[in-house]
Amino acid sequence: MATASASAPEFSSTHGPLLRVNAVTRLYGERTGCRNVSFDLHQGEVLAIAGESGSGKTTLLNCIAGRSRPTAGTVEYNLRHEGLRDIYRLSEARLRLLARTDWGFVHQNPRDGLRIDVSAGANVGERLMAIGDRHYGRIRDTTGDWMRRVELDTSRIDDAPATFSGGMQQRLQIARNLVTHPRLMFMDEPTASLDVSVQARLLDLLRGLASELGLAAIVVTHDLAVARLLAHRLLIMKSGEVVESGLTDQVLDDPQHPYTQLLVSSVLQA
Amino acid sequence: MNSPDHAAQVVGVHAGDSAPATAAGTTSFQGTGMAATAQGYNFAYLDEQTKRMIRRAILKAVAIPGYQVPFGSREMPLPYGWGTGGIQVTAAIIGPNDVLKVIDQGSDDTTNAVNIRRFFAATTGVATTERTTQASIIQTRHRIPETPLAEGQVLVYQVPIPEPLRWLEPSETETRRMHALEEYGLMHVKLYEDIAHYGHIATTYDYPVRVNGRYLMRPSPIPKFDNPKMDMNPALQLFGAGREKRIYAVPPYTRVESLDFEDHPFEIQTWDECCEFCGSKGSFLDEIVIDDAGGRMFVCSDSDYCSQRRAGQANGGDAVAAQQSQQSQQSPNVTGVPGVPGVSDRPPAQPAETASS
Numbered sequence: 001m002a003t004a005s006a007s008a009p010e011f012s013s014t015h016g017p018l019l020r021v022n023a024v025t026r027l028y029g030e031r032t033g034c035r036n037v038s039f040d041l042h043q044g045e046v047l048a049i050a051g052e053s054g055s056g057k058t059t060l061l062n063c064i065a066g067r068s069r070p071t072a073g074t075v076e077y078n079l080r081h082e083g084l085r086d087i088y089r090l091s092e093a094r095l096r097l098l099a100r101t102d103w104g105f106v107h108q109n110p111r112d113g114l115r116i117d118v119s120a121g122a123n124v125g126e127r128l129m130a131i132g133d134r135h136y137g138r139i140r141d142t143t144g145d146w147m148r149r150v151e152l153d154t155s156r157i158d159d160a161p162a163t164f165s166g167g168m169q170q171r172l173q174i175a176r177n178l179v180t181h182p183r184l185m186f187m188d189e190p191t192a193s194l195d196v197s198v199q200a201r202l203l204d205l206l207r208g209l210a211s212e213l214g215l216a217a218i219v220v221t222h223d224l225a226v227a228r229l230l231a232h233r234l235l236i237m238k239s240g241e242v243v244e245s246g247l248t249d250q251v252l253d254d255p256q257h258p259y260t261q262l263l264v265s266s267v268l269q270a
Numbered sequence: 271m272n273s274p275d276h277a278a279q280v281v282g283v284h285a286g287d288s289a290p291a292t293a294a295g296t297t298s299f300q301g302t303g304m305a306a307t308a309q310g311y312n313f314a315y316l317d318e319q320t321k322r323m324i325r326r327a328i329l330k331a332v333a334i335p336g337y338q339v340p341f342g343s344r345e346m347p348l349p350y351g352w353g354t355g356g357i358q359v360t361a362a363i364i365g366p367n368d369v370l371k372v373i374d375q376g377s378d379d380t381t382n383a384v385n386i387r388r389f390f391a392a393t394t395g396v397a398t399t400e401r402t403t404q405a406s407i408i409q410t411r412h413r414i415p416e417t418p419l420a421e422g423q424v425l426v427y428q429v430p431i432p433e434p435l436r437w438l439e440p441s442e443t444e445t446r447r448m449h450a451l452e453e454y455g456l457m458h459v460k461l462y463e464d465i466a467h468y469g470h471i472a473t474t475y476d477y478p479v480r481v482n483g484r485y486l487m488r489p490s491p492i493p494k495f496d497n498p499k500m501d502m503n504p505a506l507q508l509f510g511a512g513r514e515k516r517i518y519a520v521p522p523y524t525r526v527e528s529l530d531f532e533d534h535p536f537e538i539q540t541w542d543e544c545c546e547f548c549g550s551k552g553s554f555l556d557e558i559v560i561d562d563a564g565g566r567m568f569v570c571s572d573s574d575y576c577s578q579r580r581a582g583q584a585n586g587g588d589a590v591a592a593q594q595s596q597q598s599q600q601s602p603n604v605t606g607v608p609g610v611p612g613v614s615d616r617p618p619a620q621p622a623e624t625a626s627s
Contacts (some may be wrong), residue, residue: 093451115438115459119466122459129462130455136465136531158466 018043018184018216019064020084024073026056026063032240033059036073039235039245043183044214048231048248050221050263056240057220058188064218065105065186066095077184100127104177108189110169113176114161120147120172121157127180146175150205167198171205178209185210185217191226203229224267228252236260314361315393320344324362324517328508331519336481337449338432343515353386353411354512356428360409363424363508364390369397371405376413376554376571383411400574412475414496416553416575419505421522427490429511432518434478434488454486457529465534474539480527481520489526495538495554500526543568548579 017040026033034056041047049057062068064075066087076084077098087095099105107113114123124143125133133139144154150171161169170190177185190206191199207230210217221227227234227248234251236244236259244257255261312318320342327341346354364370370390374382378400386409387398399405402417409426419425435445438456448454457478464472477494481487489500490509500507500520507520520526530536544551546567553575555568570576 092447096451096453118459118463121466122462125462126455126459129458130453132455134458134530134532136462137533139462140466 016078016084017041018045018078020074020076021064022074022076024060024063024070024075026059026068027071032056034063034237034240037235037242038073039242041184041216041218043216044210045233046210046215046217046219046231047233047235048219048221048227049235049237050224050227051237052263053222055237057222057237059240060237061186061188061218061220065103066099100130101180102182102184104174104182104185106170106173106177106185106187106190108192110161110166110173110193113173114169116162117160119158120152120161120164123161123172124176124179127176131180142179146179147172149178149209150175151201167194167202170194170202174206174209178213178215181213183214183216185215187217187219189221190219192221192223199226206230224252224264236263311393313366313394314364314390315347316344316358316361320358321362324358327517328359328362328519331508331517332506332521334485335520335524336485336487336518338516338518340515341517343512346512347389348385350513351430353382353409353428355510355514355517356409356411356426356512357386357389357510358512359426359508359510359517360390360407361393363426364394364396364407366394366396368406369399369404371399371402371408371574372410373408373413373415373572373574374411375556376415376575377573379573401578402574410492412491412493413554413571414492414499416550416570416572417578418499419503421504423505425503425505425507427492427507427509429488429490429509429514429516432488432509432511432514432516434486449485452484454480457486458531461529461531461534465531471530471534471536477536478529480529482524483527485518486529487518487520487526493539493554494528494536497526497528497536498538502526541568545570545576548576548583550576550579 019041021039024037025035051057063070074086077087079085121143124146125139128139147154191202231248234248235242238259244260255264327339331339372383372387374380391398402415407424411428439445461471475493476491477497479487502523504522509518528536541555546569554571556571558567
């Protein structure tokens with residue numbers, strides 16, 4: 001749908017897009033999860049997928065993130081040394097390695113993305129240990145560093161995330177994903193379960209981190225304000241299909257599709 | 271394990287009819303055991319088809335060191351948690367010429383050991399022993415004998431929970447996938463937690479190991495003191511988990527590494543004391559409360575090792591023995607106990623009772 005030209009040129013790498021989604025369709029029997037979705041994503045670009053509940057946003061995200069094989073279409077990812085490769089043709093071992101090193105996945109409910117009964121430090125350090133870091137002191141230093149960067153109190157490094165507030169858990173989940181310096185983050189309603197003031201801080205943090213780290217991200221949200229704040233580009237989905245796409249401001253300020261117009265007009269003006 | 275053909279002979283005998291063994295059996299089988307044993311029971315209790323099935327699982331386990339092979343675990347005449355896995359493995363490999371030793375927490379005369387030894391004596395008629403060096407099969411719960419094992423010996427472990435990742439990842443499909451893809455970072459998360467909370471790796475038993483550089487393995491609840499003995503051991507090590515229906519193995523001369531961090535290396539337990547009876551400083555010691563006034567003593571957990579050492583000292587009549595007897599006299603409660611190992615079946619250092627097999 002959206003073309004590569006829509007992204008800011010300074011983000012495109014010499015090797016083309018970071019991610020290329022090509023005509024992805026996911027059917028659940030008779031029902032449609034998502035249908036015929038295509039877009040490119042470049043290094044450092046944040047793409048929001050918005051739409052009403054049940055419009056196929058999360059289905060699409062799972063297809064792209066290697067968690068649910070599409071019924072048709074391909075998802076190609078720009079591997080560091082091999083260029084664009086269809087992720088569903090990689091071996092399971094490689095796909096899982098990719099998912100826990102070069103990608104991150106932030107769940108709506110932090111309990112889905114955290115090990116709730118091991119300490120915050122171990123949660124953040126897990127990916128480091130998974131890729132073979134065997135030096136406790138170094139793991140701990142890196143962990144503390146990341147906790148600081150997501151504005152968590154490092155004195156709580158040995159506390160279980162179960163004792164953290166929702167916003168802290170969400171920030172911990174983000175730190176846990178960022179510790180391996182991924183190039184691409186998937187976020188499924190990252191702020192939906194938080195109250196408004198915490199949402200604002202988290203969005204601010206995410207925006208800062210994304211630009212600082214040159215992180216590309218795909219953010220699923222039903223909240224157009226989140227899209228406005230975070231995303232360079234926006235896809236609007238309805239009934240499993242992308243009805244409109246383009247630069248975020250352009251789509252939100254001048255919606256073309258009737259459904260987008262409805263969506264934008266239904267938001268209370270902040 | 272010296273005896274697939276012996277076992278086959280025995281099969282012939284028993285498959286035929288209920289008549290007593292004829293020429294097929296070997297002397298030891300026809301000896302004392304036979305009269306007391308085979309009444310209505312097959313050799314080593316299990317039927318031959320079951321033993322074959324278990325042997326197939328064992329062969330696969332030996333071929334893939336550390337890999338947990340599922341098998342059709344049978345009901346045994348003792349409860350789960352008492353060593354049903356180990357018994358089935360022993361039953362599958364034992365032949366009439368084998369000499370069996372059974373230990374529980376290092377001791378030959380605790381309830382579990384006595385009963386399992388008697389069970390096999392009754393159902394196979396094989397010779398049993400308490401001497402580590404004389405045994406061809408040693409079934410064990412919670413210890414590896416102090417006396418180094420030799421080629422040709424088989425050590426059978428009773429395993430309560432075979433999956434090392436179980437308390438970290440509850441899903442069996444997920445842990446199997448993690449084994450398949452060698453995703454073992456999670457195990458270090460547990461060690462990390464230990465260090466974060468206690469300042470050192472606080473896991474003292476059932477300490478996770480990597481076998482042959484590949485599979486992560488739970489060594490059953492042996493103290494980590496015994497972990498180094500598993501490495502490049504000349505004996506075959508077989509692990510049976512009855513309730514969980516898994517068999518795994520460490521073949522002779524296989525690398526077994528205990529997991530650790532570079533800045534928190536693996537260490538075994540040490541004691542300031544030495545064994546009250548034999549004076550050993552290099553063996554695993556049990557701490558035993560001997561009165562209500564806080565009196566304690568430390569003795570070898572391996573009863574055979576301790577008694578062999580004492581026998582050697584008595585024969586030698588050297589200064590060590592004299593010193594040792596002097597020590598014993600200092601605590602009058604001790605001198606009166608003739609069988610040391612009898613008191614050594616409650617090691618406080620082993621908080622594994624609830625999960626024990």
